[in-house]
Amino acid sequence: MGLGSQGISSVGYPERPCTRQSNGLTMKSDMKRTDGKDEPSLNDRIKNDIEANIMSGAWPPGHRIPYEHELTQQYNCSRMTVSKAIAGLVDRGFVERKKRAGTFVAIPNAHRACINFFDVRTEVSRLGKIYDFDLIERIERKATAFDRSHLDIRAGNILQLACLHFASGKPYALENRIINLEQVPEACAVAFDHEPPGPWLFEHVRWSDARHKISAITADPGLANILQIKVGAACIEIERWTWRNKGSITYVKQIHPAEHYSLSAEFVAR
Amino acid sequence: MGLGSQGISSVGYPERPCTRQSNGLTMKSDMKRTDGKDEPSLNDRIKNDIEANIMSGAWPPGHRIPYEHELTQQYNCSRMTVSKAIAGLVDRGFVERKKRAGTFVAIPNAHRACINFFDVRTEVSRLGKIYDFDLIERIERKATAFDRSHLDIRAGNILQLACLHFASGKPYALENRIINLEQVPEACAVAFDHEPPGPWLFEHVRWSDARHKISAITADPGLANILQIKVGAACIEIERWTWRNKGSITYVKQIHPAEHYSLSAEFVAR
């Protein structure tokens, strides 16, 4: 395959008709969508075309994609439009740009996958089941050594919560949480007996960082009793630490019976 | 706090001096970086300022951020620059835009986190342990119903592989894999007795999509024997399906003893 001298061909949309005049005026009636279809923007077309070339293998990793000025000619549009389209691909990790040299198809790194951790209420609803929860424990107290090891907290107060989430009546997850009241003082005033803490925090607090740890455990008798599963049954444990600008907001540990639970993650280029 | 009428204040950089003339000429010598510092672009400044306002909680979820024309005045720049900056924040999920209404701080309902799934060899090396593996099984055969349920394959041949990965002599993971020979015919010629299949595929095949499923299981006697763990011990099972443009490439199932294994994921805004 030639070095892209033929540019983007045979992928996506037909070549744009050359009705875009190149006189000095900015009048451009051809911007109007002529057909009734919901035609994507030129920007999207360029992005999709390039992406298709990369995905099909026509432009392998390391391949130089056409220069901006070539794409400008090809799509009969301004450089700004091409540049913005490519910038989007850079953000998504599909290509890399080098001054003077050009733009190149990125060489993929490891399998990188994204997981969306919804709050449990949303998760259960998305499964089409009826959500309910019991607040088991709500304790406001001074931070102990345990709390400090999980929260980056000095000596302030914390709120300790435990609740059991149900999906259509069956135990779905056990949640143990501590909230840093230095960072989230409003939480003091909330009972958390009608709204679970997860969604409340989503709506009231912005975080800048979070770390998750996923592990597998077996149920001890106490846990088995709460979750109504057999002793020794496999469970997935998800721990999450959340920060806002260096300040710890909350630590939460969720335990799901593995029998009805798994996580799925989607590949992302970057 | 007022409805943002004061705009972005006291965050990030000092107000830009009004040397950017507003006459009709496009000459703008003040674009030159005047100080030696590596000053970020105006674009980045706007993004960072808005992000800081969101992160600090000054602009809570649902809050309307200043209109483009207000930011245009504030930063003394063109609308295009402001628009591009906000577009970046939209991509990362920080804000949402509504025509006629304005731009609003987004209300998230999911923690989004990324996991890097390295191949096992890389993973073990990163742990500072000595990697080794045994090829347990290598079978080339026609696809069965089982294969078809995992691979989107019609009737072609597949390569079935099983191998056991060791970290410093201890069983680290059991890998069961099937490879679609329709998509990856080169794999026929590879013995996989010196290089494990993961890295080989990584270097030879480009994929466009992958899906991962993470679950928890307990070890049955056979598995316990292979992994040298107790019967009933918790294990993490990672399944991965990989496609290239609708064509299934490979399905792999890795089972790790939970005792020495957990996954960690980092928050990403989007």
Next chain:
DNA sequence: CGAGTCATCATGTCTAGACATAAAACCGCC
């Protein structure tokens, strides 16, 4: 008073051109 119409306004997309920057390529020199 309700329904349909129209003006308004913020964002969405795009243009043609400007200057800035960094790295590759070229060239002369030793």
Next chain:
DNA sequence: GGCGGTTTTATGTCTAGACATGATGACTCG
């Protein structure tokens, strides 16, 4: 040939203005 300065060039950033789109609210008419 190898070194260092100069030129070239592709990307980086930005502008001022154009038209499109869609939602909102006001206004008009039955």
